[in-house]
Structures are given as C-alpha cells and as structure tokens.
C-alpha cells in the first residue's frame with residue numbers, strides 16, 4: 001500500500017481478464033431498463049398476464065412489428081423477465097407477474113412509463129453535475145409538457161399503493177381529528193386511505209396544478225367526493241392557513257415533498273405546515289435519510305436523480321427534527337422502513353392540546 005492511500009498499479013490491475021467486455025457494465029443495465037420501459041409502453045407484460053403468446057401474436061395484438069417484438073422478447077428473456085415455454089410462446093417471469101401486472105398487489109407499470117421521461121431527463125446529467133442543478137427543474141418542465149405531470153402522478157400513485165400499508169401502520173390519527181392537509185399530495189391516495197380508515201376525516205390535497213390531474217379519479221374510485229377537496233398552489237409561497245391559536249388542521253402530511261425543495265424553502269414549508277396544525281395535531285414527514293459521507297447505492301442514485309431533475313438534495317433528519325422542535329413539537333418519533341427504497345417517517349405532535 002502506498003502512503004497516500006491511492007491504489008498501486010498492482011492493486012488496481014486484474015489478475016484475471018474480466019468475464020465480459022467491460023463496456024457491458026454500462027450497456028446492459030441501459031438496455032434492460034429501456035426494454036422494460038418499452039414492454040410497459042407496448043402493454044407486453046399485461047398482455048402476457050392474460051395468456052402466453054408468441055412474439056408474432058403479441059406483435060399483432062399490440063400493433064408492433066414482428067421483428068421488433070421478437071427482439072424485445074429475446075432481450076427480456078435474456079434478463080430473466082420473460083420465460084420461453086416449450087411450444088415457443090412466452091410468459092411473464094414471476095417477478096414481472098408479481099409487480100408489473102394486474103396480479104400485483106400494487107401494479108408498478110406506471111413506474112416504467114415514468115422511466116421513459118426519467119431517461120430523457122438523465123441526458124442532462126453531465127450539465128447538471130457541471131452546474132450543480134438542471135437547466136430547468138422538472139416541476140417547471142411539467143408546466144410546458146402536457147402529460148408529463150400526469151405520468152409522474154401515476155407513478156407516485158403506484159408507489160403509494162405499494163407503500164400505503166406501511167404508512168397506515170405507523171400513523172395514529174389524533175382522537176376526534178376531522179381535517180387533514182396533504183401538502184404535495186399529488187394523486188391523493190394516502191389522504192384517501194386515511195379518510196377510508198377514519199370516517200370523520202376530511203382531506204385537502206394541496207399540490208401544483210400539473211400534479212393534481214389524476215386526483216379526481218382517485219377520489220371518485222374511493223367514493224370520497226364529499227370528503228376530499230383539491231387545492232392547486234405552490235407550497236413555497238402559498239399560505240396553508242393559520243390563526244393566533246394554531247391552524248385548522250388536525251393532521252398535516254409532507255410525504256416525499258421536502259427533498260424537492262432547497263433547505264431554506266423546506267424549513268419554511270415545515271414552519272408554515274406546523275402553523276396550519278391545531279395544538280395537539282400530528283405532522284407526518286416521509287423522507288429518505290442517508291449518511292452524507294457514505295450514502296449507499298440507493299440514496300446515492302436518488303441524490304443523482306434529484307440533482308438532474310430538480311437540483312435539490314435529501315434533507316438531513318437532525319435538521320428536520322430541529323425544525324419540528326423549533327415549531328413546537330416535543331414528541332418526535334422516527335420510523336425507518338426495512339425495505340430499501342421505502343425511506344423513513346418522522347411523526348411529531350404539535351404541543352399545547
């Protein structure tokens with residue numbers, strides 16, 4: 001080992017030739033991601049959920065070329081995402097069947113559809129690394145690009161369906177609570193789940209207008225038209241409502257919202273969210289905590305995604321807890337989800353009930 005801790009030539013050289021052409025480590029994940037995304041856009045996984053099919057039958061049913069579909073099937077099978085039957089037809093592999101078809105507890109197909117947008121945004125990565133931010137935040141892009149906000153909301157809705165049971169397990173709605181505010185609530189599924197569980201609860205879903213296009217459908221699907229209200233606005237600048245002895249809400253949700261803001265804006269949003277809470281009310285923050293010196297693969301990927309999409313970073317739990325204490329919360333509980341990618345919750349009560 002040399003003194004400056006940089007690897008010597010002997011340490012960095014391979015004793016064996018690599019098992020594959022080194023470019024494969026970048027090329028194969030890209031092709032796998034693109035093939036899964038195209039399969040979702042064409043409806044391949046849902047089609048094969050209904051019946052096994054040959055590439056030609058799938059091409060005919062899904063309005064694609066036979067050659068294209070055959071190449072797609074071969075690629076998906078090579079990644080163990082499709083399985084070839086003895087008669088030459090294909091079926092979904094169990095992983096696909098369980099997470100990307102109507103058989104899933106929460107079909108994540110919308111995540112693959114969003115992936116098509118995410119891949120376009122990733123083309124700005126080098127510039128974003130140079131500049132420290134994207135040329136334009138994706139929230140601004142959404143105001144110009146019809147359909148982009150809806151795609152993102154549908155992905156968030158799919159994730160919310162996947163995450164909902166964990167969330168409900170940890171949220172204890174205060175007794176007698178009647179008003180909930182879901183800031184950056186998008187699809188509204190979390191607010192809807194809480195309304196279904198607590199029949200006295202009414203919810204306001206607050207978000208950018210582009211992110212509220214799917215919410216009326218979600219509200220209608222759950223029959224909550226009389227108990228859920230939409231409010232389009234900007235959490236950075238709009239008032240959530242407060243009075244001299246506290247706000248009108250018993251519960252405020254800030255779920256996966258604060259990492260999309262600068263630290264100063266996030267702090268201000270937390271302050272105003274607490275002002276909107278009645279004394280004794282509950283605030284729930286969902287975030288992704290990490291060790292800045294060694295974030296680990298998931299948080300590191302998320303940080304790069306935030307850089308290229310919004311130009312922000314993940315918030316630190318100590319800072320969030322300080323803001324909550326400064327806003328009058330003495331009781332703060334942290335829950336770390338076990339599954340990678342599900343993040344953590346901070347649950348705090350505003351003092352003075």
Ligand SMILES: C[S@@+](CC[C@H](N)C(=O)[O-])C[C@H]1O[C@@H](n2cnc3c(N)ncnc32)[C@H](O)[C@@H]1O
Nearest residue numbers: 156160184185186207208211234235236255256
């Ligand atoms: C990652 S999504 C989370 C959606 C939802 N809370 C959930 O957990 O599924 C972040 C949400 O914050 C919203 N958002 C971002 N900036 C906002 C702003 N300035 N004002 C209001 N909402 C904002 C986005 O539109 C989006 O719906």
